[in-house]
Amino acid sequence: MSDTPFLGVLGGMGPLASAQFMLRLTLLTPAARDQDHLPALLWSDPRVPDRTAARLGGGEDPLPWLVRGIRGLEAAGCGAIAIPCNTAHGWFDGMAAATSLPILHIVDAAAEDLLRQGIAGGRIGVMGTAGTLAMRLYQERLDQRGYECIVPDPAEMEALVSPGIALVKANRVAEAYAPLAEAARNLRNRGAAAVVLGCTEIPLGIQAGPQAEIGLPLVDTIDALALAALRWAGR
Amino acid sequence: MSDTPFLGVLGGMGPLASAQFMLRLTLLTPAARDQDHLPALLWSDPRVPDRTAARLGGGEDPLPWLVRGIRGLEAAGCGAIAIPCNTAHGWFDGMAAATSLPILHIVDAAAEDLLRQGIAGGRIGVMGTAGTLAMRLYQERLDQRGYECIVPDPAEMEALVSPGIALVKANRVAEAYAPLAEAARNLRNRGAAAVVLGCTEIPLGIQAGPQAEIGLPLVDTIDALALAALRWAGR
Structure with a gap:
């Protein structure tokens, strides 16, 4: 054996x-x-x-x-x-x-995926739980690699990202798409070249709808x- | 804790x-x-x-x-x-x-699912690996509960069911749909009131295509x- x-x-x-x-x-x-x-x-x-x-x-x-x-x-x-x-x-x-x-x-794995997708620097959007963003898990490690991180503002966290994550944890993945996709599009509109889905619930919500409509590269941390x-x- | x-x-x-x-x-x-x-x-x-x-x-x-x-x-x-x-x-x-x-x-779980779907007796199709069918895992337990089991014939096993299962194990789920769905439809045409997908690869293949077109109740053993x-x- x-x-x-x-x-x-x-x-x-x-x-x-x-x-x-x-x-x-x-x-x-x-x-x-x-x-x-x-x-x-x-x-x-x-x-x-x-x-x-x-x-x-x-x-x-x-x-x-x-x-x-x-x-x-x-x-x-x-x-x-x-x-x-x-x-x-x-x-x-x-x-x-x-x-x-x-x-x-997982943050190193996400950084490797950015490189795999051909994104070696520039402004990166990061979505995650309020805890992940407050602990600056992504900001510090990605900054060291030459990226500039932007994150949803507190109002977007409260209205879009945190409820979207909670919906996935409650098995309501289809309902999670709209708020999570809106938060990702907002980061694109602020100049992000890619968005890291830095909470493993987020890709499940994003994949429950028309993912391609978000219109920029996404890093699925799963x-x-x-x-x-x-x-x-x-x- | x-x-x-x-x-x-x-x-x-x-x-x-x-x-x-x-x-x-x-x-x-x-x-x-x-x-x-x-x-x-x-x-x-x-x-x-x-x-x-x-x-x-x-x-x-x-x-x-x-x-x-x-x-x-x-x-x-x-x-x-x-x-x-x-x-x-x-x-x-x-x-x-x-x-x-x-x-x-798992066979008792499948039998409970037949009852949950309102099927308390009659002819039931069973798809599975050649090993499962040869060991009569379903036939004996379902016969005891008053069902009559029918299974794919050896030519169907060789041409449809066994290759379909192997495709799922090789991550080729989309290709697995056609042979598995054909085997299920053949059981329906032989009078099955429902088909038990008695190998856990089979529901993965069946779900990769238009499952509803098979046209009869299915028991997903997962x-x-x-x-x-x-x-x-x-x-």
Whole structure:
């Protein structure tokens, strides 16, 4: 029995996004039969306390829940961890300190996807949870790579982005399209050359409607992370 | 930190079907936010030896791989096991003997779905792998419940069903529609009142085309198993 390490996926944040991650990981793998695909373990624990509430509103600390999942994946024989939740990366250092496994960083994966799409600099729109934007997870890492980040303003966050994300978490993906697409178009109108969908719920909402009408390149952070995982696995 | 048991999902057979199971489990859950969803662990090991080849052609025995996954899920704290692969249920007794956890049987889940769709008896078409049909996994359990099962003939298996399943496992879902839909229509023409898609690759192929044109009720064994899992969890 082969001892190839599994890819560990710390998910459930939200559960639809991590299921979609598994689907896209599979579809993006060059494979002719089951046995060509990557072994992977998905730890889907949707009970992890809300990351944005913890950062902005003094809600329960998610770190013990995140570490519990990482240790579970480590104990089961995983060789690396992917976390299809952007906001959870605000606790990246705490998670990395709790394991000897490499954790693939979703912002680095998104940056690689910008390059893959031929966008090496300039103004980039970033959509994400209020927690992700307040923690400046994208702004700092993309600025270092020579991009200029712009984000929705507080009124757009309240009226469009945060409700769109909440609709996906409540399984109402079709209704999430209109507010999320409007926020993306607003970033385009402010001069963005591309928009990073920096919350894994956002691509699910955007794909539920006419994605092409947004009219500029989009970085799907679910796909970007799946491609980074395939690179880790040498595929 | 809550000790609610996780649903254990023994998957990877194929990996697209088990990812779709996680997606449908999420979408079928009444939930308004992440924390309302079910905690679940997916053990996706696509390296499990081919089940049909093992049963029909003397290929490597998959049971040690299946038991390894079940023990991994048990060790991680799962409270029940769902296996979104019909053919793997040919090793049900061996798996059940290796764990004290309940294993939800996919054929029972499909039978419950027939009743849910108002079909309490009569002629039922069953599509599945050559292994599933040869092991009579559906025929015996559905006959006991008062149904009469009909299955594709050997020429249809060779020309339509087996190639359709293989196309899904190779990520070629769109091409899988035509042969799988033709096999389903042939069962309808032989008098089936409904067709059980008794291989978890088949609904993926059927959904990649105009499913409604098949013209009779279908039992999606991915959805049926997800609904059985939600019932186990009291949702």
